[in-house]
Amino acid sequence: QRRVVVVGAGMAGVQTAVALREQGFTGTVTLIGAEPHQPYDRPPLSKAVLLGKAEGSAFDVDFEALGIELRLGREALGVRPGEHELETGAGPVPYDVLVLATGAEPIMLPGTEGVPGVHLLRTLDDAERLRPVLARQHDIVVVGAGWIGAEFATAAREAGCTVTVVEAADRPLAGALPAEVATRMAGWYADAGAVLRTHARVARIEPGAVVLDDHTRVPAGAVVVGIGARPATAWLTGSGIELGAHREVVADAHLRTSAPDVYAVGDCASFPSGRYGERLLVHHWDNALQGPRTVAANIIGEATGEPSAVYDPVPYFWSEQFGRFVQYAGHHTSADTTLWRGDPAGPAWSVCWLRENRLIALLAVGRPRDLAQGRRLIEAGTVMDPRLLADPAKPLKAA
Ligand code: FAD
Numbered sequence: 001q002r003r004v005v006v007v008g009a010g011m012a013g014v015q016t017a018v019a020l021r022e023q024g025f026t027g028t029v030t031l032i033g034a035e036p037h038q039p040y041d042r043p044p045l046s047k048a049v050l051l052g053k054a055e056g057s058a059f060d061v062d063f064e065a066l067g068i069e070l071r072l073g074r075e076a077l078g079v080r081p082g083e084h085e086l087e088t089g090a091g092p093v094p095y096d097v098l099v100l101a102t103g104a105e106p107i108m109l110p111g112t113e114g115v116p117g118v119h120l121l122r123t124l125d126d127a128e129r130l131r132p133v134l135a136r137q138h139d140i141v142v143v144g145a146g147w148i149g150a151e152f153a154t155a156a157r158e159a160g161c162t163v164t165v166v167e168a169a170d171r172p173l174a175g176a177l178p179a180e181v182a183t184r185m186a187g188w189y190a191d192a193g194a195v196l197r198t199h200a201r202v203a204r205i206e207p208g209a210v211v212l213d214d215h216t217r218v219p220a221g222a223v224v225v226g227i228g229a230r231p232a233t234a235w236l237t238g239s240g241i242e243l244g245a246h247r248e249v250v251a252d253a254h255l256r257t258s259a260p261d262v263y264a265v266g267d268c269a270s271f272p273s274g275r276y277g278e279r280l281l282v283h284h285w286d287n288a289l290q291g292p293r294t295v296a297a298n299i300i301g302e303a304t305g306e307p308s309a310v311y312d313p314v315p316y317f318w319s320e321q322f323g324r325f326v327q328y329a330g331h332h333t334s335a336d337t338t339l340w341r342g343d344p345a346g347p348a349w350s351v352c353w354l355r356e357n358r359l360i361a362l363l364a365v366g367r368p369r370d371l372a373q374g375r376r377l378i379e380a381g382t383v384m385d386p387r388l389l390a391d392p393a394k395p396l397k398a399a
Helices: 011-022 124-135 147-158 179-185 187-191 285-304 368-380
Strands: 003-007 028-033 068-072 076-080 085-088 091-094 097-100 104-106 139-143 162-166 195-197 202-206 209-212 217-219 222-225 229-231 262-264 269-273 278-281 316-321 324-330 337-341 349-355 358-365
Touching: 003 011, 011 028, 011 068, 011 285, 097 285, 124 147, 124 222, 139 147, 139 217, 147 162, 147 187, 147 222, 147 316, 162 217, 179 187, 187 195, 262 285, 285 316, 324 368, 349 368, 358 368
Parallel strands: 003 028, 003 097, 028 068, 097 262, 139 162, 139 222, 162 195
Antiparallel strands: 076 085, 085 091, 104 229, 202 209, 209 217, 269 278, 316 324, 324 358, 337 349, 349 358
């Protein structure tokens, strides 16, 4: 019986264990997770769970019935790939195949570790700590106008808090979207009654206030930091497993790492995208759903000598912010043409990115049909007629 050990009981780890069983794996499957809670889904933490509209977001998976052994509250401390052994706080765990799915951890604002009233939002514990903060209807300062910052600001406004978002760049989502698109989203903050301060850097946090580097004092009953996340891989230092520029596990097109019999998937790993011709490090939910199916197929295929499955997805994510449903598919960095569908000042519009008349990425705001149609066209690599694309009244389809 082959023994598969999965480290990290988040979306990617759970889906790997489930996909192994769905695809007929009969060996043992052990899922090891540092958090003490029953494995849960993260997106609701900045939405329904944060607002107390949902108690929790535990995955609806019957681990026992699937023959998945859960070891929760256990942290992996290291790997010895030569010996096929994982080191944990509760002693060594031998494996035949190891899957790294330790996700990412939020980046703290330097110098604010342990400062009372400064919060992160990554775990269920974080969300539970933040619920009463929202209920107190404080003045809240959010540091970072990224996806998490925008979603937290949305929830905090809904809870009746005064919200100021401070962002070092000149616009929200500076790391994620081109300026011409992201600047159209800046107005959403004001629409929701939140203040967005761009070009604003935090100098220090004092009791009751955030002081910016231009000496402005912004009143703050609580501070929420959303300045990004980095792969949770410190524990792999010294293992010999290759880490990349962002300290992520470097996986190949089959999601194998540089060590034999060790795979990596989800927020902790990057992979070479054949479709986009560059290495991608994706921190979104759909990647933690799709990647595990490839990992499971390859673990099973290895034993039977079948050809390896290649992971080459069209990345997808969504965000719910300021009453809008934002969806994105693809990867736009190599686009040669940007086309708008609809008026970006209005409630519903999309942006299409093309390369040599093929759709390579799409952002849809309140236009889920564009997203669904566009995603298929991106996958198929269909040649498009750009003039037809720009008419929002017409469905997205090939010439
Ligand atoms: P994680 O979910 O981070 O899970 C990794 C698990 O591994 C964690 O439980 C961690 O405790 C555990 N672990 C780490 N180190 C160790 C160790 N050494 N030993 C044992 N266990 C360890 N994506 C979207 O597409 N749309 C959204 O709307 C959206 N909303 C989000 C809202 C929030 C608040 C957050 C935090 C994320 C959101 N995401 C969203 C991103 C999405 O949730 C992640 O991409 C997804 O959770 C990644 O899954 P993962 O399993 O790779 O990593």
